[in-house]
Amino acid sequence: MSMPKIALRGLYKIFGPDDAAMMAHIRAGMGKTELLEQHKHVLGLQDISVDMQPGEITVVMGLSGSGKSTLIRHLNRLIEPTAGEILLDGEDVTALGPDALRQLRQKRMSMVFQKFALLPHRTVLQNAATALEVQGVDRPTREAEAQKWLKRVGLDGYEGRYPAQLSGGMQQRVGIARALTSNADIMLMDEAFSALDPLIRTDMQNLLLELQVELQKTIVFITHDLDEALKLADHLVILKDGAVVQQGEPQGILLAPADPYIEDFVRDINRARVLRVRSVMEPVQDRSCAGDVDPDDTLEALIARSGGETSLCYRVVKNGEILGQIDMRDLVRALVPRGVTGTH
Amino acid sequence: MAYEGVFDALGLRAWCDAAGDNAPLSMADLLASTGAENGGGGVPFPSLDVLHEACPQIAQTRDVTAALEDGFLAMRPELKLVLDPVTQPLSWMLDSALWFFTSVPWWVLLPALIYLAWAVSRSRGVTLFVALSFLGLGVIDHLEVALETLSIIFVCTSISVVLGVPIGIAMSRSKAVQRGILPVLDLLQTLPTFVYLIPLIFLFSVTESKLYGIAIILYAIVPVIRLTDLGIRLVDRDVIEAADAFGMSQRQKLWKVQLPLALPNIMAGVNQTIMMSLAMVVIASLVSAPGLGVLVLRGIRNLELGVGLVAGIGIVLLAVILDRTSKAALARVDRAGKAE
Structure with a gap:
């Protein structure tokens, strides 16, 4: 595995006037509730260790109060950690002056x-050019750069407007253009699409994925919406009460939730749309199949293709290489979340 | 008398009598000797004067005020040594502004002032009103005094803004500074305006213009400080966080984010400061500030009803001019901030 772009190692955050002293209690095994009751300090994050790979979208998901916004603010130290390391390309961010x-x-x-x-x-x-202005880049250069990115996010012709004159979706496009204009290779997105209408949100997600194919930034995306998380994530981290409950590839989490909390979470998901052939396929057996499919096809696409027939099987082929095969019965079984019993 | 027994009981009689009563006759003594009874009957309130009578060692009330006065007068040379050079530029500024406003010919000054009103407010109605007001004041021969008042207001308001905005910024940055300055502002706002004048008269000569300049600035600077502090504190926290996230320095944040977004509030403070300096400039005519206030004072002193009333109406006109113009400017800033 390559070196992670950002690596969090044993990150803790305690809110309160004497947070450093509280670390001793935490290390001795005190929990969040006792800490609040006995010492009036709030445990915001506990023992977070996450690797974020370059060029990937790492999605941190959790309900409100789970510490996800606190976590993302540690990456650029808008919030100071109580203990632990934040390594950016191997260099400790917490040591910076x-x-x-x-x-x-x-x-x-x-x-x-x-x-x-x-x-x-x-x-x-001017908003889109903020980042370069802060860096002291001269006006023509920074405005040309801002212009380029505004065009890229579909805001050609709106340069002279003020934010209040734009809709929410367009304002967030400006926000994205502002982030892209800085040319930083890491982009932190704090619930970036949560304030938008569902349709616009889908648009923006597509825009982000489209940009990502081209730009290959390291993106850290915070959300409370599992659909959004599954759509965007290369690496999914699920937070609860300031601790990581499970992390890994989204497909894997969906098929093998680590605890009842996550099982609850994934129960309402449209699994056919999220799961892909590669996650359900099995090794090649000696059996003739109805056709070839791509490992990255969704199960939904495959069901449509089979016309609902469950007796078929398909070969999974990528670049001419046979990777395995998928039986429609396995497919249907994969659509049922774990923990759902057959009897009523 | 009532409290002599108390001192006897405490065994302080000898100490009391050691002083010997050689103080001059006080009003209380005089009243007592003429047999007047100061109400209440029986036991009087144990005030200093009453206790002094029982025990001459205890100071009289008039000694307290005298001590205060002596203390102040003792400090005076040192205070003057520091304050005089610091405040001297204020005298120069006031004097030269007065000289400027009264010696530039009216046919140059009035159009300039009317244009200034237009430039600041960009409102035809306001500009027309300003022009008509000046004409009216000119017709009844009050133009020169009104301009004197105006010149004082210009100088004092400018200084209030130049000093007040940085103080407001400092307050918004630090809780400790805010906690230190707020009581001072409260004091300045609650002290009756005449009370400012008392120590100032002792410190400076009544012939110096800075005397009334300081009184006006102390009174008028409060709103601009308060509203600068408030305006900066009210700037959206999300925007501040964004500024931090893009790596702005403190200075960049102040000039590019905080001050522009606080500007409507700061302008509201400037408007209040202008109005309060106008209020004070009238009272300051008691200590030789020229302008319309002098005429009002003459109206009161000599019971010249007409003179006082006309000057009073002139002040109201000035107030309306200044208020409308600065409000129009404020509205313009507000609109720019919200972009239509």
């Missing part, structure tokens, strides 16, 4: 916010 930290925020990480956080008194173009 104020100037080095500002350099990091300007050049290496950009951020997109849930409430857009655009500057209301500046035009769309």
Whole structure:
């Protein structure tokens, strides 16, 4: 495995006036509730260790209060950790001084916010150019760059408008253009699409995936929406009460949830649309099949193709190589979440 | 008398009498000797004067005020040594502004002022009103005094803004600074305006313009400080967080984010500051501030009803001019902030 772009090692965050002293209690095994009752400190994050690979979208998912927004703010140290390491390309971010930290925020990480956080008194173009302006890039250069990215996110012709004149979806496009203009190779997205209407949200997700194919940024995406998480994630991290409950490839989490909490979570998901052939397929057996499918096809596509016939099987082929085969009966079984019994 | 027994019981009689009563006759003594009874009957309130009578060692109330006065007068040379050079530029500014407003010919000054009203407010109605007001004041021969008042307001408001905005910024940055300055602001706002004048008269000569300049600034600077602090604190936290996330330095954050977004509030503070300096400039005519206030004062002193009333109406006109113009400017800033 290549070196992770960002690696969190044993990250803890305790909120309160004397957080460092509280670490001793936590290390001695004190839980979140006791810490709050006995010492009036809130345990925000506990023992977070996550590797974020370059060029991948790492999605951190959890309900409100699970610490996901706290976690993303540790990456650029908008919130200071109580203990643990944040390694960026192997270098510890927690050791940086104020100037080095500002350099990091300007050049290496950009951020997109849930409430857009655009500057209301500046035009769309000036907003998009903010990051370069902070770096001290001269006006023509930075505005040309901002112009380029605004065009890329579909805001050609809106440069002179003010944020308040745009819809939510368009404002967030400005937010994304602002983050892209900085040319940082890490993009932090804090519930970036949560404030948008469902249809616009789908649009924005597609835009992000489209940009990602081209740009290969390292993206850390926070969301409370499992559908969104499954759609975007290369690596999915599920948080609960400030701790990682399960992390891994989304398909794997869906097929093998680690505990009842996640089982509950994944129960309402349209599995046919999320699961892919490669996650359900089996080794090749000596059997003639009805046709070839791609390992990255969704089960939904395969059901449509088979016309609902469950007696068929398909060969899984990629680049002319036979990877395995998929029996429609296995497929149907994979659609039923674990823990659902047959009797009523 | 009532409390002599108390001192006897405490065994302090000898200490009391050691002083010997050689203080001059006080009003209380005088009343007592003429047999007047100061109400209440029986036991009087144990005030300093009453206790002094029982035991001459205890100070009289007039000694307290005298001590305060002596203390202040003792400090005066040192205070003057520091304050005089610091505040001297204020005298120069006030004097030169007065000289400027009264010696530039009216046919240059008035169009300039009317254009200023237009440039700041961009409102035809306001500009027309300003022009008509000046004409009206000119017709009844009050133009020169009104301009004197206006010049003082210009100088004092400018200084209030120049000093007040940085103080407001400092307060918004640090809780400790805020906690330190807020009581001072409360004090400045609640002290009756005449009370400012008392120590100032002792410190500076009544012939110096900075005397009334300081009084006006102390009174008028409060709103601009408060609203700068408030305006910066009210800036959307998400936007501040975004500024941090893009690596802005403190200075960039202040100039590119906080001040522009706080501007409507700061302008509201400036409007209040202008109005309060106008209020104070009238009272300051008690200590030789020129302008319309002098005429009002003459109206009161000499019972010249007409003179006082006309000057009073002139002040109201000035107030309306300044308020409308600065409000129009504020509205313009507000609109720009919200972009239509």
